Amino acid sequence: MTTILGVDPGLTRLGVGVISHGPGRTVTLVHVDVFRTPATDESSARLGSMARLLATVFDAHKPDVIALERVFAQHNVRTVMGTAQVSGVVLALAFERGIPVSMRTPSEVKAAVTGYGRANKAQVGHMVQRILGLAEIPQPADAADALALAITEAWRGVPAPSGQSGSTTTPAQQAWRDAEAKARRPRLQR
Amino acid sequence: MTTILGVDPGLTRLGVGVISHGPGRTVTLVHVDVFRTPATDESSARLGSMARLLATVFDAHKPDVIALERVFAQHNVRTVMGTAQVSGVVLALAFERGIPVSMRTPSEVKAAVTGYGRANKAQVGHMVQRILGLAEIPQPADAADALALAITEAWRGVPAPSGQSGSTTTPAQQAWRDAEAKARRPRLQR
Numbered sequence: 240m241t242t243i244l245g246v247d248p249g250l251t252r253l254g255v256g257v258i259s260h261g262p263g264r265t266v267t268l269v270h271v272d273v274f275r276t277p278a279t280d281e282s283s284a285r286l287g288s289m290a291r292l293l294a295t296v297f298d299a300h301k302p303d304v305i306a307l308e309r310v311f312a313q314h315n316v317r318t319v320m321g322t323a324q325v326s327g328v329v330l331a332l333a334f335e336r337g338i339p340v341s342m343r344t345p346s347e348v349k350a351a352v353t354g355y356g357r358a359n360k361a362q363v364g365h366m367v368q369r370i371l372g373l374a375e376i377p378q379p380a381d382a383a384d385a386l387a388l389a390i391t392e393a394w395r396g397v398p399a400p401s402g403q404s405g406s407t408t409t410p411a412q413q414a415w416r417d418a419e420a421k422a423r424r425p426r427l428q429r
Numbered sequence: 430m431t432t433i434l435g436v437d438p439g440l441t442r443l444g445v446g447v448i449s450h451g452p453g454r455t456v457t458l459v460h461v462d463v464f465r466t467p468a469t470d471e472s473s474a475r476l477g478s479m480a481r482l483l484a485t486v487f488d489a490h491k492p493d494v495i496a497l498e499r500v501f502a503q504h505n506v507r508t509v510m511g512t513a514q515v516s517g518v519v520l521a522l523a524f525e526r527g528i529p530v531s532m533r534t535p536s537e538v539k540a541a542v543t544g545y546g547r548a549n550k551a552q553v554g555h556m557v558q559r560i561l562g563l564a565e566i567p568q569p570a571d572a573a574d575a576l577a578l579a580i581t582e583a584w585r586g587v588p589a590p591s592g593q594s595g596s597t598t599t600p601a602q603q604a605w606r607d608a609e610a611k612a613r614r615p616r617l618q619r
Contacts, residue, residue: 283520319510
């Protein structure tokens with residue numbers, strides 16, 4: 240079992256999602272939260288608060304790996320600087336603790352979770368709910384995105400369930416088959 | 430006397446310049462350094478190393494205020510993300526220590542130090558050398574820029590020497606008059 244922390248960086252809202260990754264594609268929710276800082280606060284207070292909250296999550300859950308969204312300067316210039324600043328803090332805090340960080344692009348995450356690199360927020364939220372077997376879609380979107388990042392990391396290099404390579408199985412069907420596979424091999428769960 | 434730390438953020442080269450600010454426009458060099466991280470290292474290692482080096486400078490010199498260059502997403506998109514990430518780390522570390530951070534734009538710094546908002550690197554370096562009475566121009570430019578940020582912060586709100594408001598005095602002449610004024614009032618030095 241490995242513990243994976245997904246971080247959707249942002250100064251206004253920062254999503255953190257912790258999952259436990261068992262054998263194959265088995266993933267379970269451990270923790271999810273969204274931190275906010277008021278735009279009226281000074282940059283230093285905003286980054287400093289985010290750093291404290293992040294350090295608390297790092298130390299409480301001791302992730303084996305952190306999946307961090309890779310930020311591009313091209314889109315959304317107005318908020319990208321704050322997002323990059325927060326990602327810098329995440330990277331520095333992770334290094335301090337010896338936790339490896341895996342950078343993931345939004346389209347990579349969408350493709351891994353929904354099977355479609357241009358999926359919208361609702362589709363991502365919906366699939367995160369199904370994959371983790373949650374009663375509701377994690378809200379706000381930053382929470383679902385953080386979990387989607389963690390799931391992407393968990394599924395990295397894990398082959399799709401047997402008989403599905405090159406098939407037209409939908410992500411929902413995959414999640415269902417994973418759940419079935421999970422139910423069939425209880426001794427591998429721990 | 431206040432201690433001011435100027436930080437010119439960057440992932441490849443990060444300049445730090447510490448000055449001591451006495452009465453009026455009196456400024457003296459305390460420390461200057463440039464940190465580098467190899468582009469071949471992972472982002473996490475680069476940010477983590479910068480964080481450690483910055484923390485060492487913060488704790489060794491205990492600045493009363495940090496002057497940090499404000500980064501804009503508009504120019505130099507290729508390097509701006511790393512620069513923003515480093516600035517996030519500076520802001521978080523400063524908040525953790527209760528040190529206020531003053532954000533300064535490059536043109537503000539150029540105007541304060543050379544009298545001209547579009548001065549080039551050589552002009553900034555030249556004026557930093559003269560203002561601080563150094564034997565040489567601080568090299569590389571990141572070192573001079575960090576000191577220029579600190580000087581800008583020191584001179585914030587400090588009126589120009591008497592008889593000069595609205596005059597056509599050059600920055601070099603101002604620096605000279607400051608030095609003269611400093612020599613005339615030794616009892617105010619401490």
